[in-house]
Amino acid sequence: xxxxxxxxxxxxxxxxxxxxxxxxxxxxxxxxxxxxxxxxxxxxxxxxxxxxxxxxxxxxxxxxxxxxxxxxxxxxxxxxxxxxxxxxxxxxxxxxxxxxxxxxxxxxxxxxxxxxxxxxxxxxxxxxxxxxxxxxxxxxxxxxxxxxxxxxxxxxxxxxxxxxxxxxxxxxxxxxxxxxxxxxxxxxxxxxxxxxxxxxxxxxxxxxxxxxxxxxxxxxxxxxxxxxxxxxxxxxxxxxxxxxxxxxxxxxxxxxxxxxxxxxxxxxxxxxxxxxxxxxxxxxxxxxxxxxxxxxxxxxxxxxxxxxxxxxxxxxxxxxxxxxxxxxxxxxxxxxxxxxxxxxxxxxxxxxxxxxxxxxxxxxxxxxxxxxxxxxxxxxxxxxxxxxxxxxxxxxxxxxxxxxxxxxxxxxxxxxxxxxxxxxxxxxxxxxxxxxxxxxxxxxxxxxxxxxxxxxxxxxxxxxxxxxxxxxxxxxxxxxxxxxxxxxxxxxxxxxxxxxxxxx
Amino acid sequence: xxxxxxxxxxxxxxxxxxxxxxxxxxxxxxxxxxxxxxxxxxxxxxxxxxxxxxxxxxxxxxxxxxxxxxxxxxxxxxxxxxxxxxxxxxxxxxxxxxxxxxxxxxxxxx
Numbered sequence: 001x002x003x004x005x006x007x008x009x010x011x012x013x014x015x016x017x018x019x020x021x022x023x024x025x026x027x028x029x030x031x032x033x034x035x036x037x038x039x040x041x042x043x044x045x046x047x048x049x050x051x052x053x054x055x056x057x058x059x060x061x062x063x064x065x066x067x068x069x070x071x072x073x074x075x076x077x078x079x080x081x082x083x084x085x086x087x088x089x090x091x092x093x094x095x096x097x098x099x100x101x102x103x104x105x106x107x108x109x110x111x112x113x114x115x116x117x118x119x120x121x122x123x124x125x126x127x128x129x130x131x132x133x134x135x136x137x138x139x140x141x142x143x144x145x146x147x148x149x150x151x152x153x154x155x156x157x158x159x160x161x162x163x164x165x166x167x168x169x170x171x172x173x174x175x176x177x178x179x180x181x182x183x184x185x186x187x188x189x190x191x192x193x194x195x196x197x198x199x200x201x202x203x204x205x206x207x208x209x210x211x212x213x214x215x216x217x218x219x220x221x222x223x224x225x226x227x228x229x230x231x232x233x234x235x236x237x238x239x240x241x242x243x244x245x246x247x248x249x250x251x252x253x254x255x256x257x258x259x260x261x262x263x264x265x266x267x268x269x270x271x272x273x274x275x276x277x278x279x280x281x282x283x284x285x286x287x288x289x290x291x292x293x294x295x296x297x298x299x300x301x302x303x304x305x306x307x308x309x310x311x312x313x314x315x316x317x318x319x320x321x322x323x324x325x326x327x328x329x330x331x332x333x334x335x336x337x338x339x340x341x342x343x344x345x346x347x348x349x350x351x352x353x354x355x356x357x358x359x360x361x362x363x364x365x366x367x368x369x370x371x372x373x374x375x376x377x378x379x380x381x382x383x384x385x386x387x388x389x390x391x392x393x394x395x396x397x398x399x400x401x402x403x404x405x406x407x408x409x410x411x412x413x414x415x416x417x418x419x420x421x422x423x424x425x426x427x428x429x430x431x432x433x434x435x436x437x438x439x440x441x442x443x444x445x446x447x448x449x450x451x452x453x454x455x456x457x458x459x460x461x462x463x464x465x466x467x468x469x470x471x472x473x474x475x476x477x478x479x480x481x482x483x484x485x486x487x488x489x490x491x492x493x494x495x496x497x498x499x500x501x502x503x504x
Numbered sequence: 505x506x507x508x509x510x511x512x513x514x515x516x517x518x519x520x521x522x523x524x525x526x527x528x529x530x531x532x533x534x535x536x537x538x539x540x541x542x543x544x545x546x547x548x549x550x551x552x553x554x555x556x557x558x559x560x561x562x563x564x565x566x567x568x569x570x571x572x573x574x575x576x577x578x579x580x581x582x583x584x585x586x587x588x589x590x591x592x593x594x595x596x597x598x599x600x601x602x603x604x605x606x607x608x609x610x611x612x613x614x
Contacts, residue, residue, distance in 0.1 A: 178550040
């Protein structure tokens with residue numbers, strides 16, 4: 001039983017999704033129970049896997065017992081386990097929030113939600129490049145439908161851009177996979193790492209082209225500067241629980257960059273070592289600058305949070321661009337914080353919008369809120385955490401990032417990151433004072449918000465104080481993860497014991 | 505044969521890319537379809553082109569690489585589903601927004 005635990009994060013949402021397809025309409029209670037139970041089970045499985053991976057042991061699951069490099073393998077190491085846990089925590093908050101009524105605005109919400117989780121979990125676990133593509137498609141197809149959930153003009157328009165861009169991205173992904181297969185003759189990432197290490201020099205150009213094309217694809221998912229224009233509109237118009245779940249989607253791109261380039265183009269890759277580094281580094285800084293401007297310019301709370309996601313993307317990618325174990329450790333800590341807190345903020349924006357009636361989430365004067373005090377407290381916590389002001393987790397995350405920069409990197413990263421934080425702080429305080437203080441004209445009306453929505457938001461935002469309280473164990477785990485990533489030889493030896501002699 | 509194959513793939517890609525960059529949803533959908541055809545052809549060739557090779561493993565030395573065939577099959581299925589989805593999406597956008605421009609603009613000087 002225990003050795004099958006690795007495949008559970010893929011099988012569990014798949015089965016739950018099939019159960020949830022039973023009827024398109026109706027059976028609301030049954031669907032909610034199945035969906036929440038499946039998500040909570042997923043959380044338990046993720047905790048189990050994290051404990052298993054924390055020892056530093058790398059386990060893999062060969063589907064159909066076809067051994068790597070011929071079969072498809074799911075690989076569990078510290079990084080995948082961490083990402084699975086973050087996804088599961090986020091999903092529990094989002095799905096409980098959705099049970100307050102958002103799931104009934106369209107059909108099949110819960111089934112699609114589970115399949116989105118299936119795609120995300122699969123992408124985090126797989127050790128095969130083509131399989132990564134398949135899981136990307138699964139999560140994208142579910143996300144297309146979820147983005148449209150509830151309908152409406154704004155959503156459809158944002159969807160058209162999102163779908164067309166991602167379809168073009170998928171084509172590019174296939175071309176890149178094709179080039180890499182043609183040049184190395186394998187699709188298993190560990191095997192490819194070995195072959196890249198002793199690549200004949202005439203094929204280096206091909207592999208470089210393939211690898212940089214992959215970077216474009218992952219950059220599109222992660223929303224790096226020239227490829228991020230779809231993000232603010234899509235995230236701002238998505239239904240709140242979906243937007244919260246989407247907070248992990250950009251991180252899938254970041255995970256893919258981290259995984260593929262640390263494994264394939266690490267120390268052993270010779271002339272191809274760190275070929276993505278200059279691109280990622282400079283583009284991440286540009287992303288940060290653009291996101292800072294976007295945060296200041298946003299006139300809607302949801303758009304503001306969407307730009308805050310972009311700020312986090314820029315920060316995380318800068319961590320990858322620094323390419324040192326210390327930076328990777330810092331970025332993983334920041335990743336946990338930013339995923340959960342921005343997810344919580346998307347949910348909170350929806351609640352604020354519901355209570356303000358016609359004014360919605362636009363940053364204009366509106367009527368006072370029935371539960372203004374509670375919402376204001378939560379907004380305060382979320383805003384402080386996301387802007388990176390002590391005492392919450394954002395401050396620690398950003399301090400770790402700043403500390404990881406070395407030499408001339410400091411010259412670029414410090415001013416940009418600090419200025420962007422300042423921009424976020426200004427924009428958030430302006431938003432907060434407009435929403436909560438400048439709204440005392442008009443009568444208080446409206447109904448109190450359902451308890452499930454409160455649970456979802458508090459569940460996600462409580463990550464901010466918890467990550468501070470548990471900063472010690474969390475950062476030692478991320479440090480161990482970074483060290484494991486810096487030594488891909490262990491992973492290669494576990495997956496391919498016979499080829500271990502070839503690996504230099 | 506390599507030259508012909510490469511040219512076909514290249515022309516398909518170029519046409520697909522051009523159409524994808526158009527302003528109306530219909531050419532964009534056709535462009536995406538062409539792109540996916542080009543990608544399928546490209547994937548098919550990535551194991552190297554051989555003529556008259558047996559399709560599956562045989563006693564002879566040279567046989568076709570079976571992996572690209574499997575990948576192309578997967579890619580075709582996924583591409584087909586995506587095309588169907590994007591067609592429906594384009595039609596819904598047309599009926600909700602009132603025109604078929606990708607940005608939903610009313611007048612268009614194209």
